[in-house]
Amino acid sequence: MAKSDAEERAVNRHSNEKKGRCTMTKTVSRRDFLVGSGVLGSAVALAGLSGCSPNSTGSASHNLSATSSEEGISSEASKGSSRLLAVDESDVARTEECDVVVCGSGSAGTYAAIRSAELGARVIWLEKTNLKGGTSTVTEGTLAYNTKEQVEAGVVFEPQEEFVTYMKWHNWGAYGPGVWSFLDNSGQAIDWAIEHGAMMATSGYGALHSCFDEDGNWVNNGEGMLKPLWAFGDTLENLDFRLETPAVNVIVEDGVVKGVYAQSGDDIIRINAKATILATGGFGKNPEMCAERLRVPSERVVFLGFDGQDGDGINMALEAGAAPQAPSSVMYGLSKACGESWSSMLSIFTQWPPSYRYPLELGKFLPMVNQNGERFYNETLGEDADTARLNVAIASQPKVFTLFNEDHVKAYEGEENLNNFVAFMGVGSGELRSAVENSDFVWSADTIEDLAGQIGVDATVLASTVSDWNSCATGGDTHDAFGADPAQMTVLENGPFYAVQVEACAYSTCGGIRGNYEARAVDADDKPIPGLFVCGIDNGSMQYNDYPYGLHGGSGQGAACTTGYVAANAACKDLGLA
Incomplete structure (x- = not known):
């Protein structure tokens, strides 16, 4: 023909x-018309999805x-x-x-x-x-x-x-x-x-x-x-x-x-x-x-x-x-908390870059660790430019957990409107603390060592990982092997500490x-x-x-x-x- x-x-x-x-x-x-398009694009706001x-x-x-x-x-x-x-x-x-x-x-x-x-x-x-x-x-x-x-x-x-x-x-x-x-x-x-x-x-x-x-x-x-x-x-x-x-x-x-x-x-x-x-x-x-x-x-x-x-x-x-x-x-989307939709409070405030998604100067990036209690990715890269890289990194590990602490939860409870957060198109309404307390894929402990036991990783390794992360985030001498930006890292110093299991997700092939x-x-x-x-x-x-x-x-x-x-x-x- x-x-x-x-x-x-x-x-x-x-x-x-x-x-x-x-x-x-x-x-x-390009930035003018693409800011926020990460939530738009071909996104699928589906709730009640299968867990890990x-x-x-x-x-x-x-x-x-x-x-x-x-x-x-x-x-x-x-x-x-x-x-x-x-x-x-x-x-x-x-x-x-x-x-x-x-x-x-x-x-x-x-x-x-x-x-x-x-x-x-x-x-x-x-x-x-x-x-x-x-x-x-x-x-x-x-x-x-x-x-x-x-x-x-x-x-x-x-x-x-x-x-x-x-x-x-x-x-x-x-x-x-x-x-x-x-x-x-x-x-x-x-x-x-x-x-x-x-x-x-x-x-x-x-x-x-x-x-x-x-x-x-x-x-x-x-x-x-x-x-x-x-x-x-x-x-x-x-x-x-x-x-x-x-x-x-x-x-x-x-x-x-x-x-x-x-x-x-x-x-x-x-x-x-x-x-x-x-x-x-x-x-x-x-x-x-x-x-x-x-x-x-x-x-x-x-x-x-x-x-x-x-x-x-x-x-x-x-x-x-x-x-x-x-x-x-693959049409990768935003990675998400296990047992949650990508638009839930738990996914938004542990996986999405909160300071990018909401106009507040708080809630910078959180560390992720694998089944060995070790980091494997530069978390401060975010997802706004390339969701594939984060999802591929997560899918390359048998298990992945995002770590946060009580200060992180309180930060999002203490600001006006955050309990009823609406991300662009009406997703993410609800209370973060309730999501944390009711999830089957969130673990908590007063110390990092005890948290390690909850999620089944080596306590010494996890404690060292968090110590190195905090040292970078506070301007210490520790060099981050993954090139994370210290100015974009959330310090995790005060307990209780939390770990949420996360997973890679995609809208389609x-x-x-x-x-x-x-x-x-x-x-x-x-x-x-x-x-x-x-x-x-x-x-x-x-x-x-x-x-x-x-x-x-x-x-x-x-x-x-x-x-x-x-x-x-x-x-x-x-x-x-x-």
Whole structure:
């Protein structure tokens, strides 16, 4: 398939090509619009999550291979970690026809399905679970460049500058055409959503968009973006949405993707489609895929997304011959206290840099120790720029504890409003002391030596670790082996002392399939696979290293919206509708 004119431009352009078209009419500091984006981005405010356990990766709500075995429909597909079905035509109960089949109902699937139907395509839209929207319903921010709002405000982003920044983060391993597509089209995608009822604005963060209700109160993407789009979709008679109808494999004939097989109750149905759009999410809920692909012990990473992120879309694209992109890339979030959400009081005031998250000159960084009572990381680096480094460090240790003391607890009880702390978007309300006293993963003692016994580490080692930390924090002669900044270290001198066990966490995986400028899946020779599109985090083009949480927070949702919108336009262009 020949490249489109737009795709050729994206592949061939160089540093000077874009500068005449996009100008910075108002200087935008990256720090100006990214402060606070660590809480926004693609964050998932989920409470009541599993604690520190070997099984924290979770499992899928729909294990299709088990279903097929019980019903005698077919055997599991060849990939060891795949949950697809190797469907034989004799298994098919019925065949249906459409122009476009969309798999997944998150932001990417929503944009793809509704935009395709709006342009006139007959669309069958499949969702694996019984929950429309999946994890996208609770996400909080969407990065997009050069929307109408931004341009009218005189804030215009230079795509070439942003492209270089993205590529540098990823050691130039991200897939250029996919990155360019996001930079060129994200503004149009968000403008389209706003025109169709999405209540989105930049909220003073430049390129980062949030949703607000009619009274100006912040709401998550589910309320402010997806529900209005779904309401518009409900008016389209050519859009057929189905819950609990997972795509179980892709149909490939002579190298062309012709649709998907789907499971509807006890039946396997064949859905013939001229365009197949995969937007099923990552594989964070598939322990086998995580074990195969992650660069850290996967059982030590808690994935916060909803069930259903089993890598189905990625595996279907691989079945069709698509090339993987950044398979080990993870969308790490903020590390958290065991047994807590990342937005709880206990997580906020032991794991987040409190002085960064709240405008008070108190509560600097706390020391972390491993199962040996030793530090292993420069805690004063914080998380605002790169959540991957802290989570990778934590996941590299069998056990991790953050240490604090009574002075730390009292500090947050003594200041006005801290007992009902609200971090940006209404997370973290509650009392810190109550959280400390009621957690199963907090231990306390009057001395460091006794605390060591509580958490099962060597008392002499832990006492030496804390002594060295305090010496650095108070300007002593002790040199910190990890390069921690003494001015940012909390002194732990007075008991009682506390230890909270903490764990690495992530919102999702974000490595997937390589998708070009039009979100078409490409093969190892960089050739588009006819009929196949990859969107959201089924599309890994924007990644190579782990997700750039602080630098480009919100780009996960931004890329989801953009790839869905772009894929719909390209698919309908193929159909002669756009």
